[in-house]
Amino acid sequence: MNQPFPQKRRLRLRPGWQDRLPIRPVLLIAGFALLLTLLILVNRPRSRVLNSAEMEMVKSAGVLRIGVDESLYGLSENGSGMEYAIGNEIGETIFESADSITFVPCTRYSALWRMDDGYIDLAIMAMQSFDNVNYERSELPFYIDDCVLMAYSERPLGGASIGVLSGTPAETLLYRLVDEQDAEVLVVPCADYYSMLVKLRAGTVDALCMPRTAAKSHLERGMLLYQEPLGTISYYAIAPKGSVLLDLCDELFETWAADGTLAAWRDTYGL
Numbered sequence: 010m011n012q013p014f015p016q017k018r019r020l021r022l023r024p025g026w027q028d029r030l031p032i033r034p035v036l037l038i039a040g041f042a043l044l045l046t047l048l049i050l051v052n053r054p055r056s057r058v059l060n061s062a063e064m065e066m067v068k069s070a071g072v073l074r075i076g077v078d079e080s081l082y083g084l085s086e087n088g089s090g091m092e093y094a095i096g097n098e099i100g101e102t103i104f105e106s107a108d109s110i111t112f113v114p115c116t117r118y119s120a121l122w123r124m125d126d127g128y129i130d131l132a133i134m135a136m137q138s139f140d141n142v143n144y145e146r147s148e149l150p151f152y153i154d155d156c157v158l159m160a161y162s163e164r165p166l167g168g169a170s171i172g173v174l175s176g177t178p179a180e181t182l183l184y185r186l187v188d189e190q191d192a193e194v195l196v197v198p199c200a201d202y203y204s205m206l207v208k209l210r211a212g213t214v215d216a217l218c219m220p221r222t223a224a225k226s227h228l229e230r231g232m233l234l235y236q237e238p239l240g241t242i243s244y245y246a247i248a249p250k251g252s253v254l255l256d257l258c259d260e261l262f263e264t265w266a267a268d269g270t271l272a273a274w275r276d277t278y279g280l
Contacts, residue, residue, distance in 0.1 A: 058253060058256050058257050058260060059102070059103070059257070061253055063252075063253035064103070064253050064257070067103060067130070067253065067254065068103060068104065071104075071109060072109050072110070072111055073099065073100060073103065073104075073109060073110055073111070073130055073131065073254075074111045074112075074113055074128065074129045074130050074131070075096040075099070075110060075111070075112055075113065075129065075130070075131050075132070075133060076112075076113045076114075076115035076120045076123060076124070076129040076131065076132035076133070076134070077090075077092040077093065077096065077112050077113070077114060077115065077132075077133055077134065078092060078114070078115070078116075078134050079114040079115065079116055080114075080226055081220075081222045081223055081226050082221075082222045082223070082225035082226040082279075082280075083222055083225075083275075083278040083279050083280040084134075084152070084222050084244070084278070084280070085114070086226075088112070089278075090278055091151075091152060091274045091275070091278050091280060092133045092134070093112060094274050094277075094278075095133055095151060095261075095274075096110050096112060096133060097110060098261065098265075099131075099257070099258070099261065102257065102261065103257070113128060113129050115129070115132060115134070116201075117134060117135070117136055117174075117176070117177055118176070120132040120134065120136065120247065121141055121144060121247075124144065124247075124248075124249065125143075130248065130252075130254065131246060131247070131248045131252075131254050131258075132246070132247040132248070133151070133244070133245075133246055133247075134244060134245075134247070135154070135177070135178055135220060135242050135243065135244045135245070136178075136245065136247050142250070143249060143250055144247055144248065144249055144250060145247070145248070145250045145251075145255065146245035146246065146247050146255075147245045147246040147247075147255050147258045147259050147262065148255075148259050149245075149258075149259050149262040149263055149266070150243035150244055150245050150262070151244055151245070151246070151258075151262050151265075151271060152243070152244040152271070152275070152280065153241050153242070153243050153244070154220040154221055154222055154241065154242050154243075154244065154280075155220070155221045155238035155239075155240075155241060155242075156178075156179050156182050156183075156218065156219070156220055156221070156238055156239045156240050156241065156242050157218075157219070157220075157221050157224055157234050157235050157238050157239065158171065158216040158217065158218055158234070158235040158239065159209075159216060159217045159218075159219065159224045159227075159228065159232055159233070159234050159235070160209070160215060160216035160217070160232065160233065160235070161209070161231055161232055161233070162233070163233065163235050163236070164215065164216075166186075166190070166192050166194060167192045167193055167194070168193055168194070169194055169195070169215040169216055170194070170195040170197055170213070170214045170215050170216075171183060171194060171195070171196055171197065171214060171215065171216050171217065171218050172197045172198075172199050172205040172208050172209065172213075172214040172216070172217045172218070173196060173197070173198060173199065173205075173217070173218040173219070174198075174199055174200075174201070174202065174205065174219065175198035175199060175200060176198075178220075178242045178243075179218050179219050179220060179242060180196070180198060180218075182218075182239055182240045182242065183196055183218045183239065184196060185240075186239050186240065197213075197214050202219070202223065202227055205217050205219075206227060206229070209232075216235070218239065220242050221234070221238070222280065246258035246262075
């Protein structure tokens with residue numbers, strides 16, 4: 010009865026206890042977890058876009074129809090190229106399968122009316138200067154191409170007659186260059202690449218102005234490309250104004266530019 014109550018022993022830390030904690034392994038694990046989280050965020054678009062009501066409508070259709078260039082070196086050749094690679098990845102992101110993507114070969118003329126008529130939902134091509142208030146392009150380009158001259162022999166720009174595809178970024182760039190250099194150049198707008206080549210073969214024009222990918226696609230024996238480019242042309246995603254697909258494309262393009270995917274595609278397709 011008279012025994013003293015036991016007193017709780019105080020926990021006393023030994024001197025230098027903090028040196029015995031596994032701080033380094035803990036920091037390494039925390040750093041690895043942070044890096045893994047960043048990689049997941051970088052390689053996957055924000056769930057806000059993928060889980061939006063607009064994207065659910067895209068998914069409910071079960072298929073996404075993408076317009077690509079009809080035939081351009083490295084971008085769209087015989088069902089392969091950078092534009093097809095991008096389209097397949099968009100399908101994987103939205104539907105978790107590239108089988109839900111349908112590719113529709115287009116020109117810069119036909120892409121917009123195909124969108125107007127509901128034949129395609131998205132276009133992937135160089136249309137940075139199209140004139141249609143109902144459509145807009147992604148903020149970020151997925152590819153930047155040199156605009157070059159193609160001819161049978163290289164000659165000074167002044168006094169030359171140059172064929173260019175009407176209504177394209179190449180035409181805008183050529184007119185701008187002529188104005189800046191105050192050069193006496195006769196610009197000859199053409200309806201299609203075939204008529205441009207016919208004029209060059211016949212000697213009606215001295216050279217043709219087009220993106221390097223298009224020039225390589227139409228380069229014939231005896232023709233050459235000017236070494237000095239006239240400027241650059243950017244390739245974007247184009248969709249109806251306000252489309253959630255453009256938000257997705259911008260996030261994907263930013264992600265692929267950061268992790269080297271776009272660069273790897275350029276190398277794969279010789280761009």
